[in-house]
Amino acid sequence: DGGITQSPKYLFRKEGQNVTLSCEQNLNHDAMYWYRQDPGQGLRLIYYSQIVNDFQKGDIAEGYSVSREKKESFPLTVTSAQKNPTAFYLCASSPLRASYNSPLHFGNGTRLTVT
Amino acid sequence: QQPVQSPQAVILREGEDAVINCSSSKALYSVHWYRQKHGEAPVFLMILLKGGEQMRHEKISASFNEKKQQSSLYLTASQLSYSGTYFCGTEDNAGNMLTFGGGTRLMVKP
Numbered sequence: 292d293g294g295i296t297q298s299p300k301y302l303f304r305k306e307g308q309n310v311t312l313s314c315e316q317n318l319n320h321d322a323m324y325w326y327r328q329d330p331g332q333g334l335r336l337i338y339y340s341q342i343v344n345d346f347q348k349g350d351i352a353e354g355y356s357v358s359r360e361k362k363e364s365f366p367l368t369v370t371s372a373q374k375n376p377t378a379f380y381l382c383a384s385s386p387l388r389a390s391y392n393s394p395l396h397f398g399n400g401t402r403l404t405v406t
Numbered sequence: 407q408q409p410v411q412s413p414q415a416v417i418l419r420e421g422e423d424a425v426i427n428c429s430s431s432k433a434l435y436s437v438h439w440y441r442q443k444h445g446e447a448p449v450f451l452m453i454l455l456k457g458g459e460q461m462r463h464e465k466i467s468a469s470f471n472e473k474k475q476q477s478s479l480y481l482t483a484s485q486l487s488y489s490g491t492y493f494c495g496t497e498d499n500a501g502n503m504l505t506f507g508g509g510t511r512l513m514v515k516p
Contacts, residue, residue, distance in 0.1 A: 332508055397440075398447055
C-alpha cells in the first residue's frame, strides 16, 4: 500500500544535539512538507519542497534544515539553534503543491522530546 | 495569518449535530478540512472551492461563504467515530501556502 512513513515514532534527545527525522513516501508525489504541531496551535509549516533539490522555508523555519535529494525522501534536521524543539512533527505529501485540487497526505508523525 | 476555528472544543452525545466554523481575515480561494484522531495522522475530508458547491463526506458536509471568508463543517447525527480534532486549512487568493487553524476537538459520547 502507498503511503508516508515517518520514523521513529518517538525520539528523545539531549539539549544541544542535532537530530534528524525521517520521512519517506511511495505515492510518487512531487511535493513534500514538514509541519510542527503544538497543543492548541494547529499545524505550522516548517519547510516544503515541490521538486527534487529545491525547497522553501515555511512560517517557522528557524532552527531547522531539510534536504530533498530524492523524490521519495524529505528528512528534517532539528538543530541546536531551535529554541523549543519538543513537539509533534508531521510530514506530508501531495501530488502538486497543496491547493484546491491537491489535498495533503500525512504520515503518522514523530514525537520529539528534548531535555 | 492562520484562520480562526470555533469552538475550540465540543462534546456531543451520539446522534447529536454540531457545527465547526473556520474564519479568515484574507480573501480565500479554497478551504481544506482534515480530521485527526489522537496520536494519528490527519486525514483529508474535503476541499471547498471559491464559487463551488457544498461538499459532503459521509454524513459530514461543509459550506464556504466567500463574502464572509468563512467555512462551516456540519456533522449530522454524530457517531462515535467522529471523535477527533478537526482542522481547517485555507488557501488565499494571493497563492500563499495552505495555512491551518488551531483545531476543534470533538468528543462524541455514547
